[in-house]
Amino acid sequence: MLRQLLRLFSFRRQEPTVIAKEPDSVVLYAAVENAPQNNSCRSNARSALSPTILPSARPLPHHRERLLSMQLAHAKLCGTRRCQRLKGMGISTTGDLATADLANLATQFGAPKKALKVLKQYRRAIRFSASVPGMMPRDALLLISIHRRSVRGLAMESPARLHRDLERFAESTQGRQQLRGRRIPSTRRLKKWISECETAANRARFHAMVA
Incomplete structure (x- = not known):
């Protein structure tokens, strides 16, 4: 009877289960479908890779050209009344005054000798400033x-x-x-x-x- 009790309460020792080892490296094969390329995608990719061409910058005018095309009122060589009077005589820019016949122009003023002296100073100032940027x-x-x-x-x-x-x-x-x-x-x-x-x-x- 004692033996029967020992058999009932005793646990059977189970042997460890041996799991079959799988190979270390497993190679998977998958079929990759060739997706159709869209023309818009190609154009976008090309535009992204292609360098952007910027419009050429407009060159600034030369100092001499810009100065000789300046209005007498902007040059501020003389007052507003004298600029308007010279404009009525056909002298509207500094270039016009630099190339005008000053002797003939001075005769249209009340004091020709004084006007000729002042006009010569204006011309000298225009030519001097045109030579210095x-x-x-x-x-x-x-x-x-x-x-x-x-x-x-x-x-x-x-x-x-x-x-x-x-x-x-x-x-x-x-x-x-x-x-x-x-x-x-x-x-x-x-x-x-x-x-x-x-x-x-x-x-x-x-x-x-x-x-």
Whole structure:
């Protein structure tokens, strides 16, 4: 009886189940369908890969051409009444004044000799400013008033001394009439003009040596 009880309460030891090993590498084969390529997709891909062609930038006009085509009122060489009077005589731009017959033009004013002198100063200022990039005729007129009349002479100037002479001229009656409430050119602008004049003078000297 004891043996029967031991058989009932005893657990049978089960053998471990052996699982068959599968191969390490399994190769799967799948059929890939060739999807039809859309023409719009092709065009979009080509446009994305192709470089974008930008429109060519319009070149800026040369300083001399832009200045000679400027209206006299914008150049501010003279007052509004004198600009209107010159416009009535057929002189509307700075280029017209630079190429006009000043002697014949001065006879249409009340004081021909004085008018001829003033018109010559205007022409000298226009030609001077056309030779220096960044300079306006009203600025050249100020420099001419303090006896700076050529590119070669301005190339040998000092910005500090030039600015000091302009300050003295601005305090005079003639200087206040020319400025009409405007400020004199800054030292930074004077340095730029002097640098441009030095470059032009060196270029002219080089061409003279080559010739």
